[in-house]
Amino acid sequence: MADPKLKQMIEAGEFIAAPGVFDMISTLVADRMGFPALYVTGYGIAASHLGLPDAGIMTYTDMESRVRRIVEGAQTPVIADADTGYGGLLNVRHTVRGYEAAGVTAIQIEDQEYPKKCGHTPGRRVVPLEDMIAKIKVACDSRSSADFLIIARTDSRTALGLDEALRRGEAFEKAGADVIFIEAPETVEEMRIINDRIGKPTLANMVSGGRTPVLPSAELAQLGFAIGIHPALGFLAVGEALKHAYGALADSGDVSAVALEDFGDFSKLMGFEDVWAFDRKWAEV
Template identity: 60%
Template sequence: MANPTLRAAFDAKKFIVAPGVFDMISAKVADGMGFDCLYGTGFGTVASALGVADAGIATYTDMVARMGRVAQGCTTPLIADADTGYGGLLNVRETVRGYEAAGITGIQIEDQEVPKKCGHTPGRRAIPADEMVLKIRVAVEARRSRDFLIVARTDARTGLGLEEAIRRGRMFGEAGADVVFVESPESEAEMVEIGRSLGQYRLLANNVEGGRTPILSAARLAEIGYAIAIYPAVGFLAVAAALERVFGHLKAQGDSNGLPAAESYGFGRICELMGFPDVWEFEKKWAQPER
């Protein structure tokens, strides 16, 4: 079931900051930090699970399994990437039903042609706006609970211009999307214009370090009309950098001695994070006498 606390936070006009999670370690770490929402990044999930580009290679089955496990292993509401809905209108219906049944709280679908591409990379092409409107209407009708949120993304800005992206955002909001996501505006001025033009809807800002869009503070985003900011890449970029440092040390030194304490989460902490204390208590309770 969808977690009702996320819709309640939106209704209370609370600005949402959502870190990108891509596996169970990143999800468990973020889950214990008091965020109102987690964002299940498609790029990070595909990279960590399959080791390939976020270019429409992962399937519905791949994503619902991974994101469902995250949702079930965390108490924080999860919005998860679902690319284009994995096909036509029937696929969208089944994707919404599957994500909701898996315990995910929100689904992000976009208006790209298949195969889709990461929103901050070149070569994206958008389907006709009317086709996406139908997808949104199907998604809204397919959900069991209104606490399951529909995030509708347009990738029109890069290929078709800001005016068309705003037009689509308005259409998506009118079609019933709970959150409108205009992907990759290229300046703060463009973001201000999106907020001015679409301020009647909940707007999402996608903050990708090194991407097309400037990263503004939460206060500034709220001021210009946004309701939620996602940070899909910050986690896996940090993990890759940390691994490169410690693996480089291991290759150069031949052991892990001498690593700064800051480079290690700590074996005891990771055991606790993964639930070993519960395992030990269970084993103590049900211990069998030696024969």
Template identity: 60%
Template sequence: MAHPSLKSAFAERRFIVAPGIFDMISAKVADGMGFTSLYVTGFGTVASHLGVADAGIATYTDMVGRVSTFARGCKTPVIADADTGYGGLLNVRHTVMGYEAGGVTGIQLEDQEMPKKCGHTPGRKVIPAEEMCLKIKVAVEARRDPNFLIVARTDARTTLGLDEAIRRGRMFADAGADVVFIESPESEAEMQAIGRSIDKPLLANMVEGGRTPILPAARLAEIGYAIAIYPAVGFLSVAAALERAFSHLKQHGDSNGLPASESYGFGRICELMGFPEVWDFDKKWAQISPLAEEKR
């Protein structure tokens, strides 16, 4: 069931910072930190689940189970990437219904041609704006809970220019999108123009090393944005930490001497994954089980 708190945050103009989650460890860590929302990154989820590029290879079947697991395992509302809706209008309807049933609070749909490519990478092509508007209308009709939010993204900026991207953003808002996401503006001035031009909650995609400048939350709010997602910061940090740890292991032949800052701690990860509850369960039922009686 969609969390009403996310829709309320937009209505109350509380700026939202959403970290990217890509597996259940990243989801559990982020879930305990007090964020208003979490963002299921397509790039990170495809990379961690399939080990391939986010280039339209992952299917609805690959993704719906993953995003549903994230939503069920987190108390924080989850916005999840759903690429193009994995096909035409009927596919979009099926995708929206599946994501909503899985407990997601917001779904992101984009106007790329299939197979899609990750934002901030070259070679992205978009479908006609009118076709995307139909997808948005189908998505709005398919949802059952009004707290389930439709995030509509356009990748038109990179190939067709800023004016076309803004035009599409306005069309998407008119078609019923709750949040408009114009991907890959290339300067703060472009982001200001977007903020002036579209009267809907706007999403900023903050990708380290991407095409868009990373601005402070206060500045994003000032120029008209409502939410910033950080899809890559988690998996980039994890990959770097793994490389350092594995390099130490390869060089020294053991994990002795790893800096304490490089380890989360076995006790902490046990707690994060819910082992104390498991131990309490085992303790309770071991006291009254027939096997326990036989051992006395």
């Protein structure tokens, strides 16, 4: 079931900073750090699970199975990327029901044409506005709990301009979406305009190297955003760390100077303490 705490925090005006998680290691690390929410990134799942780009290749089944495991392993409310809803209106209903049954607290659905692309890459095209409005209405009608939040995203800013993105955001708001996500604003002023125009809670996507300025949480909150997601933070950090560690091994064969997590602490994070306790209990049986 959806965790009511996320909706309560948003209604109370608390800013939600959500790191991107993409596998169980990133989930278990982030879950213990006291974040108000975790964000399951489609880009990260496509990269870690398939080794492929976030370009509409990953299916609903690919994503739902990994989202479900992440929710099972975390105590923190989970916001999950659902791309375009994985098809037409019937697919949207199936996706919403599946994500809610998996324990997701908020689902993100966007207005891109299929196959979709990462929101900070070129070549994105959007569906007609009325098609996305229908998806939002179906999504709202398909959930069983009002604590399960519908995040509606438009990718129209890059190709069609800010005015069209704002028009769509306002329409998404009227259609019943709980949170409005205007992807890829290009300046702080555009981010300010979004919050001046949109009446419902808004989401900012902080992608290092992307189109949108990456701002501290305090500044995002001051601009009026309710949620700030950092989908790429985890896998970009891991990628850089792996290059250093594997590079040391490849270059010199000596990894003694590589900064590493303590093996014992990592084993505890993975749940080995339970295994050790089980072994002690049943060792002589």
